[in-house]
Amino acid sequence: MSRALLKVENLSVDFGPVSNPIRVLNDVSFSVGRGQAVGLVGESGSGKSITSLSILRLVPEPPGHIAAGRVEFDGCDLLKLPRNKMPEIRGRDIAMIFQEPMSSLNPVMAIGDQIGEAIKLHRALDSSRRRERVIELLKLVGMPDPVSRLGSYPHQFSGGMRQRVMIAMALACDPKLLIADEPTTALDVTIQAQVLELMKKIRSEVNSSILLISHDLGVIADICDRVVVMYAGRVVEDGDVKSIFRTPKHPYTQGLLQAVPRLADDRERLYQIAGSVPAAGSIKQGCPFFARCSLRQNRCQEQMPPMFQFGSEHSAACWVTAEEEVS
Amino acid sequence: MTALPSTRLTSAPDSRTLFVIKTVFLGNPVTMVAALVIFIFICVAILAPLIAPYDPLAQSYLTINIYPSAEHWLGTDQFGRDVLSRLIYGSRNSLIFGITAPFLAAIIGTTLGVTAGYFGGLVDRLVTRLIDLLLAFPELLLAIIIMAALGGGFWNIIVVLTIAFVPGFARVARASTLAVKQEPYVEAAISVGVRTPTIIIRHIVPNIAAPIVVLMTLWVASAIRLEAALSFLGIGTRPPHPSWGNIIRDGLNNIFGSPWPIIGAGLAITVVVLSFNLIGDAVRDVLDPEGGE
Amino acid sequence: MIRMIGIRLFDTIPTVLLVLTLVFVALRLLPGDPALVALGDYATPEQLNLFREQMGLNAPLWLQYITFTWNMITLDFGRSLISNVPVVDILARNLPYTIELTVVATGMGLLAGIPLGVMAAVYRNKAPDNGVRAFSLVGYAIPDFYLGAVLLIVFALNLGWFPISGGGHDFASRMHHIFLPAVTLAMVKSAFIGRLTRTSLLEVLGRDYVRTARAKGAREGRVIFRHGLRNALLPVTTGLGLSLLATLSGSVAIELVFNRPGIGSVLINAIAERDYPVIQAGVVVFAFFVVLINLLIDLAYIAIDPRIRVK
Numbered sequence: 001m002s003r004a005l006l007k008v009e010n011l012s013v014d015f016g017p018v019s020n021p022i023r024v025l026n027d028v029s030f031s032v033g034r035g036q037a038v039g040l041v042g043e044s045g046s047g048k049s050i051t052s053l054s055i056l057r058l059v060p061e062p063p064g065h066i067a068a069g070r071v072e073f074d075g076c077d078l079l080k081l082p083r084n085k086m087p088e089i090r091g092r093d094i095a096m097i098f099q100e101p102m103s104s105l106n107p108v109m110a111i112g113d114q115i116g117e118a119i120k121l122h123r124a125l126d127s128s129r130r131r132e133r134v135i136e137l138l139k140l141v142g143m144p145d146p147v148s149r150l151g152s153y154p155h156q157f158s159g160g161m162r163q164r165v166m167i168a169m170a171l172a173c174d175p176k177l178l179i180a181d182e183p184t185t186a187l188d189v190t191i192q193a194q195v196l197e198l199m200k201k202i203r204s205e206v207n208s209s210i211l212l213i214s215h216d217l218g219v220i221a222d223i224c225d226r227v228v229v230m231y232a233g234r235v236v237e238d239g240d241v242k243s244i245f246r247t248p249k250h251p252y253t254q255g256l257l258q259a260v261p262r263l264a265d266d267r268e269r270l271y272q273i274a275g276s277v278p279a280a281g282s283i284k285q286g287c288p289f290f291a292r293c294s295l296r297q298n299r300c301q302e303q304m305p306p307m308f309q310f311g312s313e314h315s316a317a318c319w320v321t322a323e324e325e326v327s
Numbered sequence: 328m329t330a331l332p333s334t335r336l337t338s339a340p341d342s343r344t345l346f347v348i349k350t351v352f353l354g355n356p357v358t359m360v361a362a363l364v365i366f367i368f369i370c371v372a373i374l375a376p377l378i379a380p381y382d383p384l385a386q387s388y389l390t391i392n393i394y395p396s397a398e399h400w401l402g403t404d405q406f407g408r409d410v411l412s413r414l415i416y417g418s419r420n421s422l423i424f425g426i427t428a429p430f431l432a433a434i435i436g437t438t439l440g441v442t443a444g445y446f447g448g449l450v451d452r453l454v455t456r457l458i459d460l461l462l463a464f465p466e467l468l469l470a471i472i473i474m475a476a477l478g479g480g481f482w483n484i485i486v487v488l489t490i491a492f493v494p495g496f497a498r499v500a501r502a503s504t505l506a507v508k509q510e511p512y513v514e515a516a517i518s519v520g521v522r523t524p525t526i527i528i529r530h531i532v533p534n535i536a537a538p539i540v541v542l543m544t545l546w547v548a549s550a551i552r553l554e555a556a557l558s559f560l561g562i563g564t565r566p567p568h569p570s571w572g573n574i575i576r577d578g579l580n581n582i583f584g585s586p587w588p589i590i591g592a593g594l595a596i597t598v599v600v601l602s603f604n605l606i607g608d609a610v611r612d613v614l615d616p617e618g619g620e
Numbered sequence: 621m622i623r624m625i626g627i628r629l630f631d632t633i634p635t636v637l638l639v640l641t642l643v644f645v646a647l648r649l650l651p652g653d654p655a656l657v658a659l660g661d662y663a664t665p666e667q668l669n670l671f672r673e674q675m676g677l678n679a680p681l682w683l684q685y686i687t688f689t690w691n692m693i694t695l696d697f698g699r700s701l702i703s704n705v706p707v708v709d710i711l712a713r714n715l716p717y718t719i720e721l722t723v724v725a726t727g728m729g730l731l732a733g734i735p736l737g738v739m740a741a742v743y744r745n746k747a748p749d750n751g752v753r754a755f756s757l758v759g760y761a762i763p764d765f766y767l768g769a770v771l772l773i774v775f776a777l778n779l780g781w782f783p784i785s786g787g788g789h790d791f792a793s794r795m796h797h798i799f800l801p802a803v804t805l806a807m808v809k810s811a812f813i814g815r816l817t818r819t820s821l822l823e824v825l826g827r828d829y830v831r832t833a834r835a836k837g838a839r840e841g842r843v844i845f846r847h848g849l850r851n852a853l854l855p856v857t858t859g860l861g862l863s864l865l866a867t868l869s870g871s872v873a874i875e876l877v878f879n880r881p882g883i884g885s886v887l888i889n890a891i892a893e894r895d896y897p898v899i900q901a902g903v904v905v906f907a908f909f910v911v912l913i914n915l916l917i918d919l920a921y922i923a924i925d926p927r928i929r930v931k
Contacts, residue, residue, distance in 0.1 A: 056834075056835060058831060058834055058835060060826075084839075087834075087837045087838065087839045088837065089837070090834065090835055090836065090837040091835065091836040091837030091838075092837055095835070095836075096835040098828060098831070098832060098835075100828050103827060103828040103829065104828040104829055104831070104832045105829055105832065106829040106832070106833065106847055106851070107829070107851065107925075108850050108851055108924070108925065109847075109850075117833075117836060117838070118836045118837070121836060121837045121838060122837060166832070169832075169836065456638070460635065460638055460639065460642070463865075463910050463911070463914050464865070464907075464910050465862070465865045465866045465868070465869045467866070467869040467870070467872075468865065468868065468869035468872075468906055468910065471869065471872060471887070471906070472643070472646065472903045472906060472907065473646055474891070475887060475890075475891050475899050475902070475903050476646040476647045476899075476903070478891075548761070552761075552763060555763055556763060556765065556873055559763070559765050559873055559876075560872065560873060560876065560888055561888065561891070561892060562888070562891055572763075575763075575765065575766060575769060578769070579769055579876075579877060582769075582772070582773065582777065583777075586773050589766070589769045589770070589773070590770070592766075593762075593763065593766030593767075593769065593770065596761075596762075596763050596766065597758070597761050597762045597763070597766065598761075600760075600761040600762075600763075601757060601758065601760075601761035604757065604760055604761055605757070
């Protein structure tokens, strides 16, 4: 694998007052290779969205605050970049699709203008060439009759169509990295499948790398090469899709996989992980999964496990499974 | 119409009322200063005959247009009347209208609003249309229009100020009533056959009291301003009785003589209205946190 | 869109009738005999009766109502009791001054208020925001006629930079005359508009589509003005209408302070002189303004917000 396109190293993010901050992201590290699609999974509240917003430095400040770490993109640390340089990166090199298509589009701007704006901000095209590009993008995302929809406003579209507009907007400048934050969560199930198909198509037709954030392992398995599992603001497992789905090493990942319903399921009840995600910042010491873990031991409560390697492309933060592996 | 809603609005100080008072007045230094200003203002108004150094109506050719001095702290006007004494007596005027008008308007407006909201139908449609129409007029313009028909004087001012504030209360009361009427306990009460007046008095009115009280405190300031404006225009408090508004009017007619009546009366209005606004905002923040701005 | 406008226009007809009815009720049915008000307490019964006859006050009420409504709609306001000039002429002479003042003051208020609000929102809870808050608190409290009187004393009387009365004739002198009155009203207005813009912009800047704009690579200036402000101005448009009306009613007192011609001073003088037809006409004109401005606000809303336009 060539040098990674995106390398997040030891990223920590705090929320709340400077005097008494709550750490919502703790020491998060992972990378996205060129042309790769990486999935970021975790329950809500695990810090997935904050991670993605931190990459673009879109975490609202205050109350948020990036406390430590590096976000290396194409060899340059984005967190060190002067603030006024970020707009040049956003939309051009890294583009983002958000979870809420209903509210993520400007209600008083025609969608043609909104997509056009994404082009205008980074490319010097005259207005007719820009219009062509917008139409081309709308065709790419499967918008029926794109020419006549240029002047339409967001409220005239369904959720799925709005998400297509969002995707077209994100692809406007052929970004090197496309971050999709739960792109299908807010949609109806049938529409979800369509948008997912679209994501797959983009995966094969556009050569952007993708960071796909989802709580749905099925979606990730469908699209991604690698998976990063997050829990309570930390990365707990990281590896290629195959090994994670076949031999998950972290008890949390194991639990997540067991909880996925399957077609050939003969279980009476779906498995569920007992307990719930701890409140952000409430775990001061030890493994954050301790309270819900079936394999827990005393040392787990005292010391946060480091990421143990399980093969060249697979690592997980668990004392117990790491020891089993060694013995 | 009865005074029933009002007795509910100003129910005896229970723990919640005490909490509100504490939070409002001891909340921060700015509101404490505002509260102090209002306290002084009320004392001055009540004790005017004791405090005022001169008779506010006493004219004298010997003391025309005197600038501020040891005898006349704020000077005298073109009729030789002591400006400070006129300001002190003028505060009575502001206090009376400032309290009476929002209070009366609250009673009438709440009655209208609750009736419209609770019974719905034709009554509601009529009241709503009327409220919308009246609300389209700025209070001052509405007051000017009615004053043009009625002429000045104490009772007419009360009537006009009250009419100017009624639609606001009615709208809030109607909206709150509609909301409360949907509550399960009201529906339950209706379904077991509790009589309508009982439901209104026991369930509706107590539950819509908070926004009404907020509005009342906010409009004390408006009433004081409005009375001052009307008196300034010569359609409010009739001379020679002093009102902060007509002191400025007299001052303007004597602008080459002495600017002091204008400056004094204007500052008095500004400071008192500002203080009432601050207190009103504080009450709103405590009682009705979601209704902010 | 055209249909929307049509519906809205049609809706003003009953409103106008309702307003006229209310004015009629206010002028005829409220306590206070118009004849007595017009002629004063010392008028003889014969004089009073003659006046009633002339003004058509002895006719049955329903007939009075129809005559009144018809006259008002056809702008037949009668003649002034004092000068015997047709009231329409008086109004036509004074109306431009009032409109001029209201428009200039509102324009100035917007020009000052919107940037103030944007500044307060962008530097939330910092010095500029606190400054704007203090300014708006004082602006809410200070009576416009007092502010006007102070400006008059300082800049016209003592410094002599501006005239102390009148409305001016040619363009230059009109602008010279209008400056202080307009600044007075605009200062009070900008406090209101500034506060409104701040609240509204802060709310909008927290919306998802603003984050989308940032994610696209839009710079802060573009985010605030292109994406934020346009959406934030929707509530400001309503506020603007209110503020236009408040400026209109404020102009009454301001015309008095600066001794300016205008509908407000016409009305106030008519009240003082008990010039009944002029009072009636003045009241109706003000009421028409209210209806008209509310109509304009709704039309502006249709133009700005595509969601309303298409519905």
